[in-house]
Each structure stands twice: as C-alpha cells, then as structure tokens.
Amino acid sequence: MENLLYRKFTKEEARMLNPLQLAFVGDGVYEVFIRNYILNNNKELSTHKLHVEAIKYVKAHAQSEIIRRIESDLTEEEIYIYKRGRNTKSATVPKNADLAEYRAATGFEALVGYLYLINEIDRLNTILLKSVEQE
Numbered sequence: 001m002e003n004l005l006y007r008k009f010t011k012e013e014a015r016m017l018n019p020l021q022l023a024f025v026g027d028g029v030y031e032v033f034i035r036n037y038i039l040n041n042n043k044e045l046s047t048h049k050l051h052v053e054a055i056k057y058v059k060a061h062a063q064s065e066i067i068r069r070i071e072s073d074l075t076e077e078e079i080y081i082y083k084r085g086r087n088t089k090s091a092t093v094p095k096n097a098d099l100a101e102y103r104a105a106t107g108f109e110a111l112v113g114y115l116y117l118i119n120e121i122d123r124l125n126t127i128l129l130k131s132v133e134q135e
C-alpha cells in the first residue's frame with residue numbers, strides 16, 4: 001500500500017521545487033516538531049499556554065536566530081538550499097516581522113522542508129534539536 005502521508009523525493013526532484021514550496025513543507029514539519037517538543041516538556045500546560053510557548057519558536061525572529069546560530073554547522077548543500085529560500089521573493093511579509101528576519105526564516109524552513117522531503121531524517125533531527133538548544 002502506498003504511504004499517503006509521505007513520499008520521498010530524490011535530491012534532484014527536491015532541488016527542482018520552488019524554494020517557497022520547500023518552505024511550505026518545512027513550516028509544517030517544524031511546527032509539528034515544536035508542538036511535540038513543547039508538549040513533551042510541559043504536559044501540565046493548557047492548550048492556550050502550549051500555543052503561546054510554540055509561538056516563541058516558530059515566529060520569524062526566532063527562526064532567523066536559529067539559522068544564524070547553526071549556519072556554520074551546515075554543509076555546502078544545506079547552505080545552498082537555505083540561501084535559495086532566503087533569497088526568494090515572497091509576495092507578502094508578516095506584519096510582525098522584519099524583512100531580513102522573514103527571509104532568513106524562509107530559508108530555514110526551506111532547509112527543513114528539503115531535508116524532510118529527501119528523507120535525511122538523522123540530519124533533520126540534528127538541526128531540529130539544535131533549534132531548541134539554548135545558546
């Protein structure tokens with residue numbers, strides 16, 4: 001039976017996707033990771049408080065800080081994907097985000113989406129865990 005929740009892409013297929021498509025997937029992957037991380041560490045919180053905690057990680061400012069922190073640990077290929085996402089022009093910018101932060105966050109999400117789609121789960125886990133480490 002075909003896995004309807006997940007289809008692995010080759011690196012070539014994933015590289016052919018628009019960076020905003022990679023970011024679209026990466027946004028969802030990162031959101032689920034953060035929600036799971038927060039719930040596992042705060043089972044006593046109400047759903048509203050869990051949501052408030054999650055926002056601290058998923059907003060553009062936080063994601064731009066994450067990518068700044070981990071950029072030196074990225075491979076050449078990962079930097080290429082990140083920069084493609086960062087440099088892609090988006091039709092909109094959230095009202096609560098600085099343009100440079102928003103672009104960096106889009107690059108981070110593109111990288112997460114890329115690693116997820118090509119099934120680089122160990123590397124994805126490494127980057128996701130680094131995203132929640134304190135400086």
